[in-house]
Amino acid sequence: MNILKLLTAGSVDDGKSTLIGRLLYDSEAILIDQLEALQRSNRKNDDGTIDLAILTDGLKAEREQGITIDVAYKYFQTEKRKFIIADTPGHIQYTRNMVTGASNSNLAIILVDARKGVIEQTIRHTFLVSLLGLPQVVVAVNKMDMVDFDEKVFDTIVADYKKLAAKVGLENVAYIPVSALKGDNIVFESKRTPWYKGSSLLAHLETVEIPVDTQSEHARFPVQWIIRPQTDELHDYRGYAGRVSSGSFRVNDKVTVLPSGFSSTISQIELYDQEPALATAGMSVTLHLADEIDISRGDILVSAENTPHVSKQIETDLCWMDTRALDTTQTYFLQHNSRITRCRIQEILYKFNINTLEKAYDEDFKLNDIGRIIIKTADALAFDFYQDNNANGGAILIDARTNVTVGALMFRANAE
Amino acid sequence: MDYLDELEAEAIYILREVAGQFEKPALLFSGGKDSITIVHLALKAFRPGKFPFPLVHIDTGHNFEETITYRDEMIARIGEKLIVGHVQDDIDAGNAIEQKGKNASRNQLQTVTLLNTIAKHKFDACIGGARRDEEKARAKERIFSVRDEFGQWDPKRQRPELWNLYNGKIHTGENVRVFPISNWTELDVWNYIRRENIPLPTIYFAHEREVITRGGQYMAASPFLNLDEDDLIERKNVRFRTVGDMTCTAAVESNAHHIDDIINEISASRVSERGARMDDKVSEAAMEDRKKGGYF
Ligand SMILES: Nc1nc2c(ncn2[C@@H]2O[C@H](COP(=O)(O)OP(=O)(O)O)[C@@H](O)[C@H]2O)c(=O)[nH]1
Numbered sequence: 001m002n003i004l005k006l007l008t009a010g011s012v013d014d015g016k017s018t019l020i021g022r023l024l025y026d027s028e029a030i031l032i033d034q035l036e037a038l039q040r041s042n043r044k045n046d047d048g049t050i051d052l053a054i055l056t057d058g059l060k061a062e063r064e065q066g067i068t069i070d071v072a073y074k075y076f077q078t079e080k081r082k083f084i085i086a087d088t089p090g091h092i093q094y095t096r097n098m099v100t101g102a103s104n105s106n107l108a109i110i111l112v113d114a115r116k117g118v119i120e121q122t123i124r125h126t127f128l129v130s131l132l133g134l135p136q137v138v139v140a141v142n143k144m145d146m147v148d149f150d151e152k153v154f155d156t157i158v159a160d161y162k163k164l165a166a167k168v169g170l171e172n173v174a175y176i177p178v179s180a181l182k183g184d185n186i187v188f189e190s191k192r193t194p195w196y197k198g199s200s201l202l203a204h205l206e207t208v209e210i211p212v213d214t215q216s217e218h219a220r221f222p223v224q225w226i227i228r229p230q231t232d233e234l235h236d237y238r239g240y241a242g243r244v245s246s247g248s249f250r251v252n253d254k255v256t257v258l259p260s261g262f263s264s265t266i267s268q269i270e271l272y273d274q275e276p277a278l279a280t281a282g283m284s285v286t287l288h289l290a291d292e293i294d295i296s297r298g299d300i301l302v303s304a305e306n307t308p309h310v311s312k313q314i315e316t317d318l319c320w321m322d323t324r325a326l327d328t329t330q331t332y333f334l335q336h337n338s339r340i341t342r343c344r345i346q347e348i349l350y351k352f353n354i355n356t357l358e359k360a361y362d363e364d365f366k367l368n369d370i371g372r373i374i375i376k377t378a379d380a381l382a383f384d385f386y387q388d389n390n391a392n393g394g395a396i397l398i399d400a401r402t403n404v405t406v407g408a409l410m411f412r413a414n415a416e
Numbered sequence: 417m418d419y420l421d422e423l424e425a426e427a428i429y430i431l432r433e434v435a436g437q438f439e440k441p442a443l444l445f446s447g448g449k450d451s452i453t454i455v456h457l458a459l460k461a462f463r464p465g466k467f468p469f470p471l472v473h474i475d476t477g478h479n480f481e482e483t484i485t486y487r488d489e490m491i492a493r494i495g496e497k498l499i500v501g502h503v504q505d506d507i508d509a510g511n512a513i514e515q516k517g518k519n520a521s522r523n524q525l526q527t528v529t530l531l532n533t534i535a536k537h538k539f540d541a542c543i544g545g546a547r548r549d550e551e552k553a554r555a556k557e558r559i560f561s562v563r564d565e566f567g568q569w570d571p572k573r574q575r576p577e578l579w580n581l582y583n584g585k586i587h588t589g590e591n592v593r594v595f596p597i598s599n600w601t602e603l604d605v606w607n608y609i610r611r612e613n614i615p616l617p618t619i620y621f622a623h624e625r626e627v628i629t630r631g632g633q634y635m636a637a638s639p640f641l642n643l644d645e646d647d648l649i650e651r652k653n654v655r656f657r658t659v660g661d662m663t664c665t666a667a668v669e670s671n672a673h674h675i676d677d678i679i680n681e682i683s684a685s686r687v688s689e690r691g692a693r694m695d696d697k698v699s700e701a702a703m704e705d706r707k708k709g710g711y712f
Contacts, residue, residue, distance in 0.1 A: 003419045071576075072555040073548045075601050082419045084599060100576040212417075224432040227465040234464055241461065243429040243580075272460040282417050284428035284461070297436045321576050335581050338436060396581045403585035405575040 001077075004210060007086045007101040009129070010111030011121040015142045019111065019180035020085055024076055026187035027202060071101050080206040095354070095368035096321040098128050099408055103394065106210045107136040109201075114147045114177075118160040120355045126161075127354050130168040131317060131370065131410065133390050135211050137165075137173045140201060144193065145179040151195040167357065174208070176201050213389070214280045218247030219255070219303035220384075220392045221279075222337035223295055227286055239270060239286035240295060245337065245391035247303060248280040249287065254304035257295055258382035263304055264289040281391070298339035300382050300392075308384045308392060312377045313346070315413040317386075319370045322399065322406035326365030332406070334377055336395035341379040343397070348373050374415045386410035420608050424457065427596040429580065430559060431461040434541050434594050435468040437584035441541040441594075442499070444530075445471040447483035448659040449616055450545030452490075453605055454596060456614050459494065469543070470497040474530050476522040477504045478640040478662045486617040501533035520642055521663040531567045534591060541584065541592045549601045559598050565589035602657075603682055610675045620678070622655045622670045633666035657682075 008016045074085040086101035088094070102108060108129045112122055129137055139161050147153045154177045165173050176185055177193050178201060184190035187202045198204070227239040249255070253266045268288040269279050279285045287301065295301075302308060320326055326345065334343040350359040351371030365371065386393030397407035417425070431454075434441050443458065445451045458467050473487060491498045503525050506512040511532065512525040534542060548555050558574050560582040575583055584592055597605070609616065626637040628647045635641060637649050640663050654667035655678070672678045 001419050002417060003422055073599070074555060075549045075599070077601075077603075082604075096576060100578055103578040224429070225435050225462075225468075227462065229465045237464060239465075241432050243425060243432075272463060280417075282422060282425055284425040284432070333585065335583060337581075338433075390579075394579050394581070396578050396583060398583055398585055403583070403587060405578070405583045408576075408578045 001081060002210065003082045003084060004107060004205060004208070005084045005086070005105045006107040006109060006205065007088060007098070007105040007134075008109045008111065009088065009098055009125040010113075010142075011119070014111040014113050015180040016087065016111055019109070019140065019142065019178070019186065020074060020087055022180050022183055022186045023085075023202060024074065026183055027076060027078055071097050078202070078206060083205065095124070095128065095319065095370070098125065099132060099319045099321070102128060102132040102134055103408065105134060107138065107205070107208065108134050109138045109140050112139060112141050112157055112161070114141050114143045114153055114157070117157050118164060122161070123164060123357065124354045126164055126170065127168055127352070127357060130170050131319075133387060133410075135172060136208055137170055138201065138204060139173060139175045140180075141175065141177045142180050144177045144184060145182050149177070149184070149190075149192045151193075154196070174198065174204055176204065212281055213246045213391075214248045216248050216250070216253065217303050217306040218389060219249050219253070219301075220245045220247060220308070220389070221249060221255075221287060221301040222339075223297055223299045223301065224338050225297060226295070238292075239288055240301065241284075241286045242301075242338070243284040244279050244281050246281050246389050248278055249301075249303075250278050255289070255301045256304045256307050257293055258300050258302060258307065259310050259380045260294070260299065261310075262291075262293045264291040264293055266290075298337075300337060300339075302382065308382045308389075309414045310380050310382050311414045311416040312380050313374065313415040314377070314381065314383065314411050315349070315372065315374050315415040316395075317370065317410040317412055318365065318373050318397075319408040320365045320367060320406065321408065322404060323367050324399070324406075325367075326369075326407070328363075331400060333398035333400055334375070334381075334395055334409070335398060336381050336383060337392070339379065339381065340398075341377050341381070342400075343375045343377040346374045346376045372412070375409070383411050385412055387412070420604065420611060423597070423600050423604055424460070424608070426580075426599065427454070427457045428461040430582070430594065430596040431458055431543070433582050433584070434543060435462070437582075438541040438592070440537065440539050441469040441543065442472045442534075442537065442539045443467070443469050443543045444545075445473050445487070445498075446545065446659065447473070447479075447487050447617060448545065449605060449609060449620060450547065450597060452614060452616060453608060454543060454545050455490065455494065456612060457596060467496050470499050472499045472501065472533060472537075472539075472542070474501045474526050474533065475503065476526055476661045477502065478522050478638070480617070480619050480636070480656075480659065480662055480665075482617045482619045483659055486615075490615075499533070499537065501529045503529045505529070506532060517642065521661055523661045523664045526661070527567070534567070539591060540586065541594055543594045543596060545597060546595050547600050547602070547605075548595075548598050557595060557598065559595055560584055561593045561595070562586060563591055563593060567591075569593075603679070606675065606679050606682060610679065616675075617659065619656045619659060621674075622653050622672050622677075624651055625654055625667070626650070627652050627654060627667060630666075634669070635666055636662055638662045 010016045072087045076083050088097040088101040110125050141157050158175045178185045185200045189200050221242050221244050223240045223242045225241040227241050251266050256263050267290045270286040328345045331342045349372040353360050384392040393411045395409040396405050399406045503522050506529045512528040558577050626649050627634040655670040656667050672681050
């Protein structure tokens with residue numbers, strides 16, 4: 001059994017909370033005391049049934065204001081898979097929250113209201129999903145009960161969305177007609193959509209493939225920590241602790257250490273009391289090298305066959321996440337893997353109008369703005385392009401005055 | 417990757433980030449199964465080296481004896497440093513005032529001692545065992561959660577967490593609470609404990625014990641509970657689903673003597689684990705208020 005991390009995207013009132021609530025409720029993932037709390041609550045639907053949306057509401061302030069303000073994570077499992085849902089509700093800070101949720105997901109469910117079809121928000125959500133490079137997308141056409149489960153309505157929306165998907169380059173898209181409120185095609189296949197031949201949302205989520213990049217030539221291992229016991233019996237022990245971010249490593253593989261450029265071979269792979277022959281993407285292990293090389297936290301071990309770019313000047317997409325606008329006169333911290341360095345914004349190339357997908361030329365980067373810039377870093381970074389390797393192509397910007405995370409970077413080209 | 421391997425690898429990664437990013441981290445050890453699991457994960461993250469942090473236990477003085485026995489045996493086994501902060505010391509010094517009445521508990525007072533211990537040792541990061549599935553307010557918690565010098569959690573000030581990049585930069589006086597098993601559910605923890613054969617304190621398994629009923633729940637009869645004539649002491653076969661202060665940790669009737677039985681019971685019962693904690697029943701927003709006040 002493995003884990004699928006997913007994200008729901010839609011505008012306010014499209015039914016995201018109801019959809020997640022329905023998934024949990026119908027797959028019997030709600031615990032009895034939570035259910036009782038739910039029944040005690042005085043929020044009910046018009047027809048007197050319990051409002052499933054409450055299940056995903058979190059903080060008191062939100063309950064009082066009746067809105068959700070952040071990313072909340074929900075957990076459930078079936079016999080086939082474990083699921084982690086990032087719930088990123090829609091409102092002003094939406095882009096920021098959705099980008100955060102998407103960066104931690106393998107799949108996005110994009111909700112479309114059957115009555116409204118593909119609208120500006122749908123374009124925005126689809127753009128963000130493609131920007132973050134999510135491998136799988138589900139378009140859930142919701143509120144089908146309000147259009148009499150009409151096949152034509154569904155077909156029109158699918159046709160419209162396909163054009164959009166082609167425009168932004170989304171490949172793996174599944175389309176499902178649902179009613180989150182009534183439960184059609186969420187966990188159980190609906191009798192009211194006889195024309196729909198696909199599986200229910202849950203059945204799809206249980207079986208959809210989660211691609212993992214384990215090719216040896218994509219081997220990347222950011223060093224987090226050096227294990228040096230310095231005891232009598234382990235006098236010369238020197239292990240590099242970290243997590244394989246992509247690809248795979250085997251004993252005897254030739255590796256290069258970046259940014260220094262030294263080469264060596266892997267002499268041993270350790271995982272506590274085990275010595276696996278192979279360390280693949282996602283595994284936290286300790287690597288040993290045949291040669292004594294000066295390596296510290298922030299360095300990265302990579303396949304000697306296929307080394308990433310090493311540069312101090314990078315063309316990158318930026319999603320700005322702070323209420324204070326980007327200040328090109330400031331130095332920011334940049335965190336890429338286990339390395340933190342200082343950086344400056346050298347040039348703003350353009351911004352995306354995420355509602356029309358057109359490029360705009362303006363100098364201001366405010367909360368939720370997305371665009372293309374060139375950054376200059378103090379230390380060289382060893383990176384891949386985000387589109388080739390998400391794990392080694394993303395970074396965050398930190399405001400050096402407030403220490404707050406203010407931007408997400410997706411490296412797109414070497415600008416050196 | 418199997419889901420337990422994936423959860424394990426993520427937790428190890430987070431523990432190593434703490435080691436790499438902070439000057440003076442600490443691992444908060446409650447004696448409960450979640451913090452026991454984290455100690456096991458720390459062994460995997462740092463052996464054959466030493467932990468780059470001490471273990472810190474906030475001792476309410478109202479402990480299950482079994483917890484303290486377990487703690488001391490474990491420390492002897494792994495050979496790591498333990499620091500104990502005593503709630504009693506803060507009561508004696510007048511920093512905290514003992515609650516009165518029938519439902520008096522030292523649970524709230526733990527926050528005072530925790531904050532004092534953090535200040536005294538200048539800890540800049542505290543690793544804890546909280547999980548997002550425990551409670552609604554936790555569902556939004558970050559892996560790295562920044563607290564101001566009063567230990568306060570401000571839901572509006574939380575930093576966005578992108579990919580697996582955890583921003584641990586803080587100002588002097590602030591500290592970060594780190595939750596390596598955020599993404600685990602109660603059942604994941606139990607399945608992992610079974611897979612890894614991690615020893616647990618005996619109170620997690622069914623045993624006969626004197627209990628009284630409070631608010632529809634069984635509480636262990638102990639000198640720390642304020643009893644009155646309505647309280648009826650009975651002997652029952654029970655086990656505990658969480659381990660905390662004796663005055664606010666409720667037991668469930670159980671015949672689960674083996675971890676397999678526990679996993680079966682949890683899968684079948686469908687009552688959340690926090691449902692067995694008196695302190696969260698007070699109000700729906702109880703946990704959130706306590707988090708804001710510096711409790712985990
Ligand atoms: N008729 C109908 N109403 C729905 C459906 N899904 C959600 N709703 C209603 O739409 C409103 C907004 O839903 P909610 O889940 O809170 O939307 P969110 O803002 O996207 O989380 C609520 O009144 C729901 O009951 C559906 O499939 N059919």
